[in-house]
Structures are given as structure tokens and as C-alpha cells.
Amino acid sequence: MEPREITLAPVGEGFLFNLNRKKVAGFTDNLNALLILRRIKMSEKENYEESKLFRLRHSAAHVMAQAVLEKFPEGKVAIGPPIEDGFYYDFDLPRPLTPEDLDEIEVRMREIIKNNSEFVREEVSAEEAREIFEDQPYKLELIEGLEAGEVDEHGDPVDEKPVITIYKSDEFVDLCRGPHLENTGKIHPKAVKLMNVAGAYWRGDEHNPMLQRIYGTAWLSPKDLKQYLWRLEEAKKRDHRKLGRELDLYSVSDEVGSGLVLWHPNGAMIRFLAERFWEDEHLNHGYDFVYTPHIGKAQLWKTSGHLDFYAENMYAPIEIEDQQYYLKPMNCPFHIEIYKSDIRSYRDLPMRYAEKGTVYRYERSGVMHGLMRVRGFTQDDAHHFCTPRQMPEEIDFVLDFSLNILRSFGFNEIEAYLSTRPEKAVGEPERWRDAEAALEASLKRAELPYEVDEGGGAFYGPKIDLKIKDALGREWQLSTIQFDFNNPERFDMTYIEEDGQPYRPYMVHRALMGSVERFFGILIEHYGGAFPVWLSPVQAVIIPIADRHVEYAENVAAELRSADIRIEVDDRSDRMNAKIRDAEKQKIPFMLVVGDREMAENAVDIRRRSGERLGAMAVDMFKDLVLQEVADKAAG
RNA sequence: GCCGAUGUAGCUCAAAGGUAGAGCAAUCGCCUUGUAAGUGAUAGGUUAUGGGUUCGAUUCCCAUCAUCGGCUCCA
Numbered sequence: 001m002e003p004r005e006i007t008l009a010p011v012g013e014g015f016l017f018n019l020n021r022k023k024v025a026g027f028t029d030n031l032n033a034l035l036i037l038r039r040i041k042m043s044e045k046e047n048y049e050e051s052k053l054f055r056l057r058h059s060a061a062h063v064m065a066q067a068v069l070e071k072f073p074e075g076k077v078a079i080g081p082p083i084e085d086g087f088y089y090d091f092d093l094p095r096p097l098t099p100e101d102l103d104e105i106e107v108r109m110r111e112i113i114k115n116n117s118e119f120v121r122e123e124v125s126a127e128e129a130r131e132i133f134e135d136q137p138y139k140l141e142l143i144e145g146l147e148a149g150e151v152d153e154h155g156d157p158v159d160e161k162p163v164i165t166i167y168k169s170d171e172f173v174d175l176c177r178g179p180h181l182e183n184t185g186k187i188h189p190k191a192v193k194l195m196n197v198a199g200a201y202w203r204g205d206e207h208n209p210m211l212q213r214i215y216g217t218a219w220l221s222p223k224d225l226k227q228y229l230w231r232l233e234e235a236k237k238r239d240h241r242k243l244g245r246e247l248d249l250y251s252v253s254d255e256v257g258s259g260l261v262l263w264h265p266n267g268a269m270i271r272f273l274a275e276r277f278w279e280d281e282h283l284n285h286g287y288d289f290v291y292t293p294h295i296g297k298a299q300l301w302k303t304s305g306h307l308d309f310y311a312e313n314m315y316a317p318i319e320i321e322d323q324q325y326y327l328k329p330m331n332c333p334f335h336i337e338i339y340k341s342d343i344r345s346y347r348d349l350p351m352r353y354a355e356k357g358t359v360y361r362y363e364r365s366g367v368m369h370g371l372m373r374v375r376g377f378t379q380d381d382a383h384h385f386c387t388p389r390q391m392p393e394e395i396d397f398v399l400d401f402s403l404n405i406l407r408s409f410g411f412n413e414i415e416a417y418l419s420t421r422p423e424k425a426v427g428e429p430e431r432w433r434d435a436e437a438a439l440e441a442s443l444k445r446a447e448l449p450y451e452v453d454e455g456g457g458a459f460y461g462p463k464i465d466l467k468i469k470d471a472l473g474r475e476w477q478l479s480t481i482q483f484d485f486n487n488p489e490r491f492d493m494t495y496i497e498e499d500g501q502p503y504r505p506y507m508v509h510r511a512l513m514g515s516v517e518r519f520f521g522i523l524i525e526h527y528g529g530a531f532p533v534w535l536s537p538v539q540a541v542i543i544p545i546a547d548r549h550v551e552y553a554e555n556v557a558a559e560l561r562s563a564d565i566r567i568e569v570d571d572r573s574d575r576m577n578a579k580i581r582d583a584e585k586q587k588i589p590f591m592l593v594v595g596d597r598e599m600a601e602n603a604v605d606i607r608r609r610s611g612e613r614l615g616a617m618a619v620d621m622f623k624d625l626v627l628q629e630v631a632d633k634a635a636g
Numbered sequence: 637g638c639c640g641a642u643g644u645a646g647c648u649c650a651a652a653g654g655u656a657g658a659g660c661a662a663u664c665g666c667c668u669u670g671u672a673a674g675u676g677a678u679a680g681g682u683u684a685u686g687g688g689u690u691c692g693a694u695u696c697c698c699a700u701c702a703u704c705g706g707c708u709c710c711a
Contacts, residue, residue: 096639196706197641197705198639198705198706199639199705199706200639206638206707206708210707212639215705241703245647252702254684254702258702359711361710361711364638364709364710365637365701365702366638366639366706366707366709367637367710373710374711377711379711477711478711480711514711516711517711518711543671547668573666574674575668577669577670577671577674578669578672578673578674579672580672580673581671581672581673582672582673595669595670596670605671607671611671613671
């Protein structure tokens with residue numbers, strides 16, 4: 001396999017450039033890019049690998065492989081590791097697998113489990129291993145790697161030449177490091193389930209053959225399995241694509257194009273509210289807003305380096321009067337041009353340009369996913385420019401600012417990753433050192449749990465990434481605070497110091513939500529569609545019991561609307577129960593029932609979407625309640 | 637882009653080599669309702685698009701597009 005040839009010479013401006021750490025690591029270590037340095041927290045990973053669950057899943061993978069090979073004797077096996085929540089095994093088979101095949105394989109697995117046969121570990125020489133796996137080309141390739149002392153059977157790098165081991169169980173032998181359970185009988189036959197089949201490249205490299213991967217899940221007890229399946233169901237209910245339709249938040253139209261989001265009124269209201277908050281916070285914290293165009297001339301993208309290193313993600317140029325213009329994949333060059341439109345003094349710094357800039361990136365057709373992965377999206381982008389003296393304080397500021405905003409959206413579990421200088425990097429080493437020190441000091445001051453990813457930074461600068469945990473405990477990377485030592489050089493940015501001489505400013509890119517679209521998708525799933533009151537497109541619906549109450553309902557609505565409460569009257573002639581049901585399904589925070597009693601007392605009877613009954617309440621009191629929850633950004 | 641699956645009414649799904657049906661939603665009535673579905677009627681579809689096979693295709697075949705599950709890539 002060819003190592004990826006990636007030139008780490010000064011390439012374009014950093015921020016969202018495609019050169020990720022995997023590739024860089026793959027390059028520098030001259031190993032394939034597979035599975036190196038995955039961002040699993042080391043402690044968690046070690047705990048998992050020593051757990052019974054890990055051995056169980058590893059063992060289940062072997063049992064599955066045996067069942068598959070019995071069905072397809074000519075099949076070739078690749079690798080089959082445990083993964084989060086389960087395991088997989090990759091096969092090269094004569095035909096595509098069907099769901100029925102999976103059922104059969106699962107049935108056969110249970111039989112093998114019942115054989116209760118021991119997992120026997122054996123150390124073998126490379127020659128012996130080659131003999132055992134003579135019909136298994138993938139295994140032979142792995143043996144070669146082991147022999148050369150480069151990678152183990154999972155493609156992970158190894159420090160020294162490892163001992164080659166095989167594991168036998170029942171009728172199956174596998175090249176495997178282990179460990180396993182004592183015997184197949186330790187797997188609970190009712191706590192294993194095959195989930196689905198998917199394609200996967202051999203060793204994760206798209207130039208290699210496509211294999212068939214069977215995903216399975218395995219647990220210590222059927223109860224655990226059941227709970228896992230329940231969790232999957234819950235996640236499905238929260239799927240932003242499903243909720244996006246049900247709550248009429250957004251759509252994607254074939255007519256418009258894949259990966260291009262249409263924000264419906266409900267979704268647009270949520271976006272508007274989120275952005276209004278974002279804007280207020282920025283204005284209150286020393287940011288200046290800028291607006292920049294959607295296209296720019298080729299030369300700009302040449303200077304920035306995009307045309308050399310990001311072209312494959314950019315749309316084809318538009319030609320106007322013999323000039324080529326490109327749709328922007330990033331905002332930074334425009335912000336830099338604004339900076340450069342005048343001579344800047346140290347007295348002007350720090351400068352903070354913020355823009356919700358809509359960018360377009362070509363994404364390969366198979367990767368689009370709801371709001372999470374699209375071709376046109378808006379970054380809540382900002383660029384900070386400051387002097388070296390100001391830099392530590394500026395980092396402190398931007399980290400605090402970021403955390404404050406994330407917490408306002410209900411993300412209270414936040415972790416940070418600090419990525420430091422890779423081997424090949426641009427920028428003076430002192431600048432790197434100072435920047436890294438500032439980032440780390442800020443993390444400590446913010447008392448944020450963080451991990452250091454040594455050498456994991458991009459070539460153009462160190463960075464902090466912030467990850468949040470959503471209501472289901474899933475992690476999402478949202479924010480990034482990213483130094484850029486590259487673009488100031490490329491664009492020859494300067495400021496004038498006290499001594500009258502030009503100096504190079506520090507430049508920091510940062511995005512808090514990242515992509516507004518993706519952030520919205522995460523918000524939908526985090527709240528399961530039940531947005532907090534301050535973000536709900538409709539905060540309350542008034543439900544008149546009979547037609548004679550509609551007029552009163554309208555009066556109440558008008559009064560609440562004048563207090564900026566988003567409220568509707570459900571004046572359909574349906575029964576109250578039906579209206580409540582509809583409001584519940586729309587996840588409207590408050591339902592205000594009005595009938596004869598309420599009319600008589602100038603009151604409303606309040607029900608929360610949780611089902612909680614707050615009882616009859618004066619209209620003014622309800623107004624205060626809602627406004628208070630809006631001000632608190634309370635969930636609920 | 638790659639592997640596999642899928643594409644039928646606004647939504648969720650049936651059916652079938654002889655031009656398709658249900659529930660919900662919608663529309664129009666009746667009912668005037670007290671905390672998650674009152675009731676009747678009506679309307680709604682070139683079965684994703686383009687080719688091919690066939691007396692006949694929406695059904696079988698091919699291509700394209702899109703979606704879904706993954707891989708690769710990524711905000």
C-alpha cells in the first residue's frame with residue numbers, strides 16, 4: 001500500500017482545511033492511515049480492552065466468522081475486532097449478503113455457542129501461520145505486516161516485532177492477538193444479535209477491494225442487549241431527519257439539489273432566535289460584524305492556497321468577463337482582505353471580525369446526511385487578529401466566550417482537545433510554543449477537562465476543539481479555536497508597533513456552532529424536538545373548548561403576543577382532546593385551555609407538554625412565567 | 637466516489653405482468669366538547685426519472701437521480 005503523499009509545505013490557510021491528523025500521522029510514520037490515533041480517550045479505551053465485554057465481543061466475532069465460512073467455504077476473511085457496542089467482521093464473499101443470510105448466520109452462531117468449545121491460544125512462527133492461512137490472502141497480508149513488525153492484525157502500529165498468535169475455537173482458527181473468553185459457551189446466545197451488512201474497504205483504503213462487513217452487537221446478558229436496542233430506538237425517535245419532517249423544520253428537495261437545505265418557517269424561527277442570541281453576545285463582547293460575498297476571484301484562492309490544496313472540495317469556477325470566480329468554501333480570505341484594507345496599528349488590535357458566512361463545498365455523493373453533512377452551510381465564523389502581547393488574553397477571552405454560548409444552548413458537558421505542533425509545520429517555533437502555552441493556560445483557567453493530542457495540530461497552527469455531550473451521551477465536536485501561522489504570511493498581514501515598524505499579527509479562526517445547519521441538527525436531537533421555551537417556534541397554543549370561547553382566546557393571544565410571546569389559537573372545531581394531542585405532537589411547550597370557567601376569571605388553564613398541569617392562572621401570571629423561562633433559557 | 641438496500645397519495649405503509657389500496661393528514665358537513673385521537677362524506681397517484689423487453693410495464697431488465705446503512709472523506 002502506498003503511503004499517502006501529502007506535502008506539508010506551506011499549504012493554504014488552516015482552519016477547516018482537509019489535512020487531518022490521521023493523514024499527517026500516516027505520512028510521518030510512514031504507516032497506512034488506518035485506525036491510527038483514534039480519538040478514543042486512552043483511559044476509556046484501555047478499560048474497555050481489558051473488559052470481559054471486549055473479550056466477549058471479540059469471541060462473538062470469531063463465532064460469526066466460523067458461521068459465515070461454513071456457509072461460504074470459499075469466502076475470505078479479513079479482520080473482526082470489537083467496537084463500541086459490538087463487533088464486526090469483514091469478508092470477501094462470492095455474493096452480496098441478504099438479511100436472510102444474516103438470520104441464518106445468527107442461528108448457526110447460537111449452535112456454535114452451545115458447542116461450548118474452548119478458545120485455545122497458540123503461538124506460531126510466521127511460516128506456520130502462512131501455512132495455516134494459505135488460502136486466506138488477507139491474513140497472509142497481515143502476517144507479512146506482523147513479521148515486518150509494522151502493524152498488527154487490526155492495522156494498529158506496533159512498537160516491536162510481535163509474537164504471532166492464533167486462536168482456535170470449535171472448527172475455526174483465526175490469526176488473532178486475543179484475548180478471548182475461555183469458551184464459546186460464555187457467550188449468552190440470546191445476548192448476541194447481527195445488525196446489518198455494509199461495505200468496507202480492506203484496511204479502510206478506498207483503493208483496496210470492497211469487502212462485506214457484518215456488524216453485530218453482543219452483551220453480557222439479554223437484558224443488556226434489550227437495553228441497547230431500546231437505546232437505538234430512542235435515538236431513532238430523536239433523529240433530526242424524522243423530527244425535521246414531523247415538526248416541519250426543514251427539507252431537502254431533489255429539485256434544488258442534494259445537500260442544500262431549505263429552512264421552513266419553524267426551523268427558520270429557531271435559527272433566527274439562535275442567531276439573534278449569537279449576535280447579541282458578539283456585539284456585547286467586542287466583535288465587529290462583517291459581510292462578505294459568496295464568490296471571489298481565482299487569484300484570491302490562489303493566494304490563500306485553496307486552489308492548490310482544497311480544490312477538490314470546491315465547485316467549478318464561474319467565468320465572468322474572462323475572469324474566473326469561485327464559490328467560497330471558507331470565509332477567511334475575505335476577512336483578511338478587510339483587515340488589509342487599511343494600515344493597522346497595535347492600537348487597533350485586537351480586532352474581531354464575525355460573520356455567519358455561507359460556504360459551499362463539494363461533498364462526494366454518498367456522504368450527505370440530513371443536516372449533519374451538506375454541501376451548502378453557514379459557518380458562525382470569526383477571526384481574531386492580535387499582537388503577541390495580547391494573545392494569551394485573547395485566547396482566554398475566546399474560550400470563555402465559546403463556553404458561555406455552548407452552555408446557553410443546554411450543552412453542559414463539554415470537553416476539550418488541545419492539538420499541538422506536528423513534525424511538519426509552518427510558523428516560527430516560538431510562536432507555536434507561545435500559542436500552545438496560551439491555549440493550555442486558558443483551558444486550565446476555565447477548569448475544563450481536556451486532553452492533549454501531541455503532534456495532532458494542523459501544520460498551520462495549534463488548536464482547541466470543544467466537544468459536547470448530548471442528552472443521549474453522544475459526543476459532537478462543535479467549536480474550534482484555531483491558530484493560523486500560514487495565512488498572515490501568505491497575505492503578508494501586518495500591523496504597526498510602537499516602534500513604527502510592521503509586525504506580523506497573530507490570527508485565530510474560531511467557530512462556535514461550526515456549521516449552523518449541523519448545529520441545528522444536533523440541537524434537534526439533543527432536545528428530541530422539545531426545544532426550550534426561548535427557542536420554540538411556537539411557545540404556547542390556546543385551546544378553546546367550544547366555539548364560544550374562541551373570541552376570548554383571541555384576546556388572550558393578542559395580549560400575550562404584545563409581550564413577544566409566540567402564541568397561536570387552535571380554533572378548529574375539534575374536541576379539546578384532539579387539540580391537546582396535536583399540540584403534544586408538535587412539542588409546543590404550553591397549552592392554554594380556555595372554557596367558561598377561565599373566561600369568567602380572565603384566566604387560562606395551563607398544561608405543559610410534559611403533561612404537568614399548572615392549573616388556572618391569571619393571564620398576567622402566565623406571561624411572567626413564560627418570560628422568566630425565556631430569560632433563563634430554561635429547558636422544558 | 638465505493639458496497640448493499642430502498643424509491644407507490646402530504647406522512648407511514650399494502651398490493652400487483654392487464655393503468656393501485658389502507659390508516660393518519662387535507663377539504664366539506666354534523667357534534668360544541670374540560671387535559672393525548674368524536675363522527676360522516678369528499679378529494680387526493682403518468683407507482684422517482686429516462687430507456688428496454690412485452691400484445692400490454694407501475695410490476696421484469698438497464699441507466700440516471702435521490703434516500704437509507706456503512707466505507708472513504710468531513711463542519
